[in-house]
Amino acid sequence: MIKKIAICSTGSSPSSQVDERFGRCACFMIWDPETKDFEPLANPAADAAHGAGTGAVQTLLNKNVGFILAQRVGPKAFAVLKQADVKIYGGIVGKTVTEALDSYRAEALPELLSPSN
């Protein structure tokens, strides 16, 4: 099964602004390369007292996500994503979800190689 792409978003529309935060972003916009469609998924970990990052990772792994577009990823979430072989790309500040995805598909986003939060 082809891995999906999750974009950290402030809202549930493709025209929403991206959310810089990973673990506490309001919503994940999950793009399926097969159907070429977005599925909005409210982030259940957004308001967690502890472990928002690890909770968000579990949510995305359960959805078969293999790529994440986010700006700031904490050390625990980063460690899990690395172990699970999920790639993270940054450089999305100021973009909408669609713009971020277009940049990713144009291979214009830098891969995040270390935790950034």
Next chain:
Amino acid sequence: MQIAVASGKGGTGKTLISTTLMKVLNDERVVLIDADVEEPNAGLVFNQSPLTTSVVHRLVPTIDPDYCTLCGDCAAICNFNALVVIPDQVLVFNELCHSCGACVALCPQSAIRETKHPLGVIEDTLVPGCGTLSTGRLNVGEALSPPLIKACKQKAPGAPTRIIDCPPGTTCAMIEAIKGSDYCLLVTEPTPLGRHDLVLSLEALQLLNIPGGLVINRWQGNDQYLSDLSRRTGFPILARIPFSPELARSYMRGAETLEAMPELRCIMTDIIRQIKEAV
């Protein structure tokens, strides 16, 4: 008798009051518990080396990969996101775990057992003429202090007087520290932040049904707001410690506070008298 010394806002003088109280009580059976385990500092005042140091553990899950089927039940039940199931294993984040045991109880394969995770230490120090100081010290990187605070409070249950130097704030750590106390001193300062956090602390005492009183530190005369608050809530003002740069300087050097401000002895004696009357 167990006396908690709390504040809400940090830096109002909890440790000053706790340690001076201990000195003035002048009884070797007194135990001072430094429950501000993230930054314990009562030990600095007495400048004695600990006699014993004991490690405090809590239980965290360990997964047996031979039995785990990666079903994900443990991660789904965990309220604290301490477990993450990735395609080939379960990752455990001990620092997020609250030791509730739900994953262990609910694993369909019985593939999880509990193992000990060190979260900090308790240092016992003898303070000549004053009693014993038990200092809780949380390991760097640990997110949860209440289990260590709980362990600290199990020290010397039979001591005639136990003083708990509490952590600031009104979160779980402060609640754990004041819980079960016969009386709580709330040390405050006449600043907007001091007042704001004092109100929260008073609510905590009311919820836990712990009698308490206010100690105004760095008092500079006008305390209309605090007097009104005291009248409104029924928590008496036990003492006003005047603002004194000499006391602050002496305290920072680790020198004798009772020499820098001799009237502190009377103030403390009067606080003790009022606590005894209230309890």
